[in-house]
Amino acid sequence: MTSIKVYKTTYTTPIGQLSLVATDKALIGAWFLGQKYYEAKLEDADVKQSTNPILAKAVSWLDAYFVGSSLPSKPALSSIGTPFQQKVWQVLATIPQGSVMTYGEIADCLGCQSAQAVGGAVGRNPLSIFIPCHRVISSTGELTGYAGGLDKKIWLLEHEGVSLKNSLS
Template identity: 50%
Template sequence: MYYSTDYSSPIGEILIVSDGEAIVGLWFYAQKYFMAGIDDTVPDDDLPIFKKVKKFLDDYFNGLNPRIDFRLEPKGSEFRKKVWKILMEIPYGETLTYGEIASKISSKMSAQAVGGAVGHNPISILIPCHRVVGTNGKLTGYAAGLDKKKELLKIEKILS
């Protein structure tokens, strides 16, 4: 069973989903792959993990660098999970390119394969796929739209 709650961020409405113990999804409404792999949820605004995530998001959107003190359990292939683990290692206020992530996995890994995994990240913001950029820092796709990616990068002072 999955539980859900909404969060009103300064850049759009967000749906947060948990299995009761860990966060399994965090999406902006109408983004690509919204609720991928999750058929139905039971609304529950009082789940303890949701209180922690909302506090994290409040701090994040206020320009702080909060720490995650709750479990994340993204659902995906082993390859995608490997990419998402690397995303978690990108420090607040910094970026990596798709190519740099690919080279961390294998000398033969393609940036396009990494891009596919990044695009299917089911836990936006917490698994910071917005910190991935194209060659020379060029802003490229973001499942919730480039406008949201730009705003997230501004919050972290990566963009002005």
């Protein structure tokens, strides 16, 4: 079996470094260094420490996101996951910046009985920030689980203007 050729670069954010990984066609990973499931599914990849047009577009998007300016279009995204994970990640992609959604609301959208199953899929999202898993909270408004760390989740939500004291108490 031939390995897939991917390009990798490290991007420095105000809250830590992100490993960005892309093929010639799409961004396939954006992980905070050391996060849970870091660079999952890349075992068979031929990883080249270099940039390409997809990674350049991802960096431009992140630059705009972190300075709070108008966001350009995202690079093409492609994530590797189960069909259920893909459905959850599609819902995550619809959560607007500055908004949050609960695990239960996502489960309801999918006709799924288990918010915990949704949580498992959210936690395995390979495209942190680009697919905004940080915008998912518990039904009680608590900030639970974030593969990159709760400190990063809090920072990202506050950066997007989510009032954590009022809306999550």
